[in-house]
Amino acid sequence: QSVLTQPPSVSGAPGQRVTISCTGSSSNIGTGYDVHWYQHLPGTAPKLLIYANNDRPSGVPDRFSGSRSGTSASLAITGLQAEDEADYYCQSYDSSLRGVFGGGTKLTVL
Amino acid sequence: QVQLVESGGGLVKPGGSLRLSCAASEFTFSDYYIIWIRQAPGRGLEWVAEINTSGSTTYYADSVKGRFTISRDNAKNSLFLQMNSLRAEDTAVYYCARVFLSGVAGYYFDYWGQGTLVTVSS
Numbered sequence: 147q148s149v150l151t152q153p154p155s156v157s158g159a160p161g162q163r164v165t166i167s168c169t170g171s172s173s174n175i176g177t178g179y180d181v182h183w184y185q186h187l188p189g190t191a192p193k194l195l196i197y198a199n200n201d202r203p204s205g206v207p208d209r210f211s212g213s214r215s216g217t218s219a220s221l222a223i224t225g226l227q228a229e230d231e232a233d234y235y236c237q238s239y240d241s242s243l244r245g246v247f248g249g250g251t252k253l254t255v256l
Numbered sequence: 257q258v259q260l261v262e263s264g265g266g267l268v269k270p271g272g273s274l275r276l277s278c279a280a281s282e283f284t285f286s287d288y289y290i291i292w293i294r295q296a297p298g299r300g301l302e303w304v305a306e307i308n309t310s311g312s313t314t315y316y317a318d319s320v321k322g323r324f325t326i327s328r329d330n331a332k333n334s335l336f337l338q339m340n341s342l343r344a345e346d347t348a349v350y351y352c353a354r355v356f357l358s359g360v361a362g363y364y365f366d367y368w369g370q371g372t373l374v375t376v377s378s
Contacts, residue, residue, distance in 0.1 A: 182365075191300070191351065191368040194365065
């Protein structure tokens with residue numbers, strides 16, 4: 147059981163917008179710790195996608211955006227493309243547990 | 257280009273030991289906390305162990321505390337994970353990652369290695 151809760155899967159057609167939620171608690175996201183997102187393709191290194199709630203590393207398209215409110219956060223992907231099909235993980239910091247992850251969400255592009 | 261390259265994975269029997277290494281390059285290794293993260297088959301990412309810049313402070317997940325030891329050699333730009341008393345549930349791909357400290361906002365992992373597979377089975 148992961149400390150942060152994500153839906154196991156989401157899907158969307160090319161060009162559509164999808165969102166992935168990430169729910170935490172008062173000891174992590176609710177404390178004000180930032181939320182970060184990673185994209186993971188099987189067999190490859192996970193890639194930092196969004197950091198500090200809504201900042202993108204160089205090279206990440208602006209189709210990807212993040213937000214945080216209260217004890218939750220979300221990742222939005224607009225203009226869905228086939229290459230976006232991957233697993234997505236949220237991550238934050240927890241006062242007791244240190245680094246914590248969501249269980250991951252598999253994005254399927256229909 | 258920041259690089260992290262893990263090695264040392266393999267097949268080991270329950271109760272056995274294994275030592276993982278992570279070779280870092282293209283950044284000042286001694287300036288960063290480094291972390292081990294694992295992914296068991298069909299499961300999500302799990303924070304395993306973390307070490308500060310000098311190696312004087314370490315942190316462990318409860319699931320590995322007392323069995324795993326994280327260490328580093330800043331002169332050789334290398335990170336290690338000594339894994340003892342291995343169990344079937346330790347089977348996973350193990351990644352090392354560089355930690356970016358965000359002060360009071362927590363931290364995130366900006367560069368990751370490709371991972372090394374550890375299989376614990378008789």
